[in-house]
Amino acid sequence: MKHFWALVVFALILACSTDTTNRNPYLQEVRFRFELNLNLPLYNDLNNIGNPVYVGNSGVGTRGAFVIKSSLNTFYAFEASCPNHSPNECSTMTIDGQNVVCSCDGYTYSLFTGQLLDRPDDGNRYYDLLFYSAAQSGNTVIISN
Template sequence: MRHFWGCILLIFAISCDSDSTNRNPFLQEVSFRFDLNLNLPLYSGLNTIGNPVFVGNNGVGTRGAFVIKSGLDTFFAFEASCPNHAPNACSTMTIDGQNVICSCENYTYSLFTGQQLDRPDDGNRYYDLLFYRATQSGNTITISN
């Protein structure tokens, strides 16, 4: 029985990680909720898989959000501010097909996964896009954090 508890203690000790959070230090995680009506021309592009839309309304994230339809009933939403530096004049990213590009360093991120596609191999820590919840109810997509 002593060996059993020793093994359990060892498993807990090994599974502990000194980096307890994966939070991005550059972006605040603001609380918001915004509805997109797919019947409006501004958001009708979201009726097609792989067609991203920028939502730049006040109160939506830090610098807005990118929303993309990734499957029949699946939507993803991501923060529009580059996740690898503090928000500034060049940090609002732009859509390039199904990716977004930060004009500060020309980093490219996938809107299907949120991952940085051209991560430098310099030993520094780089962050992927900040994910927002996107749910569909009828013709309305709600993005929130």
């Protein structure tokens, strides 16, 4: 019986994945933690549902992050670099209402879902926005990866 359990534990160890590939081949996995104080004028728009804010501070993601309040206590944060290009001179997206647009190819992404809204039907693989964690603690929103 002891050998059986040793074999089971060994099988479980072998079954664990050590795959460290990125969620998106174009974007690096950048570790960061950044706090947004909702009392500051710079982040005041986040007190209202549907008003996105660009956080371009050094050390926040690859090219910064977009943060949006989607309901009373729910925030979403996404990488600001276009998910379908390696970071370059045109890959930092811009806010267009409640969406963001990649200036490299003109693709539009929703800040409520992170999905590519005008996905081409050409058989190629296209990536949605890279999601970051966003949590509210009092008057602070903490975004991290």
